[in-house]
Amino acid sequence: MRIDVVTIFPGYLAPLRESLLGRAADAGLIEVALHDLRSWTHDVHQTVDDAPYGGGPGMVMRPQVWGEALDAVIASDSRPPRLVVPAPAGRSFTQATARAYATEQRLVFACGRYEGIDQRVVDHYSRQFPVDEVSIGDYVLVGGEAAVLVIVEAVARLLPGVLGNPRSAAEDSFSDGLLEGPAYTRPEVWRGQAVPEVLRSGNHGAIARWRRDRALERTAKRRPDLLAALPEDRLDAADQAF
Numbered sequence: 001m002r003i004d005v006v007t008i009f010p011g012y013l014a015p016l017r018e019s020l021l022g023r024a025a026d027a028g029l030i031e032v033a034l035h036d037l038r039s040w041t042h043d044v045h046q047t048v049d050d051a052p053y054g055g056g057p058g059m060v061m062r063p064q065v066w067g068e069a070l071d072a073v074i075a076s077d078s079r080p081p082r083l084v085v086p087a088p089a090g091r092s093f094t095q096a097t098a099r100a101y102a103t104e105q106r107l108v109f110a111c112g113r114y115e116g117i118d119q120r121v122v123d124h125y126s127r128q129f130p131v132d133e134v135s136i137g138d139y140v141l142v143g144g145e146a147a148v149l150v151i152v153e154a155v156a157r158l159l160p161g162v163l164g165n166p167r168s169a170a171e172d173s174f175s176d177g178l179l180e181g182p183a184y185t186r187p188e189v190w191r192g193q194a195v196p197e198v199l200r201s202g203n204h205g206a207i208a209r210w211r212r213d214r215a216l217e218r219t220a221k222r223r224p225d226l227l228a229a230l231p232e233d234r235l236d237a238a239d240q241a242f
């Protein structure tokens with residue numbers, strides 16, 4: 001997979017070359033290219049923003065600069081891109097989105113700053129490519145860069161060969177629509193707290209039931225919206241207690 005990121009702070013994306021993603025990049029599984037949006041300005045101040053039409057607070061990112069940048073970046077590789085614009089007004093980015101993006105040959109991220117990017121940029125490219133405005137959560141960041149780090153990590157870990165243990169991505173929380181239950185490791189007792197007996201019983205049926213019960217309990221308590229969204233056939237008779 002090729003990933004391009006257009007941003008006025010390319011240094012912010014340096015972590016994409018570290019750790020998990022570093023290995024994936026070294027293995028050739030992911031190719032990351034960073035592009036400084038200001039490279040496509042032509043004025044001495046390298047201006048990327050301007051006052052909003054209609055007035056109001058803050059500034060809006062100029063369409064001309066983004067148009068020249070995205071034209072150049074898209075043309076720099078033959079693989080057809082999906083454009084991704086992290087924004088508070090975007091559709092929710094979920095594990096399902098991550099799974100869909102993991103099947104893409106190429107993702108081009110446009111990192112907005114200020115109050116956002118002139119809408120005509122998304123409208124223009126939407127006529128040629130899939131363009132997603134996605135939100136990683138209901139809060140406002142200063143720029144899209146942190147969201148790109150989140151999205152790329154959630155997607156990259158799903159690519160075959162990126163994670164040491166492929167089973168863990170397949171058995172993610174959210175993969176069965178529930179939150180992950182509690183996890184334990186040695187020692188058996190820590191600061192007076194013992195590991196739940198069932199986990200040391202070797203009774204795999206009981207362990208599976210206990211884990212599902214804990215996941216249902218936690219989901220019901222913390223994210224009842226996820227429980228309500230579960231398709232009927234995903235809950236069996238033993239689950240009805242939640």
Ligand SMILES: COc1cc(COC(=O)c2cn[nH]c2)cc(-c2cccnc2)c1
Nearest residue numbers: 087088112116135136137140141143144
């Ligand atoms: C592309 O347009 C954007 C992008 C961003 C950065 O992304 C996020 O904040 C985000 C992404 N998922 N959840 C939050 C922020 C603004 C913005 C800033 C101030 C006031 N209003 C809007 C606009």
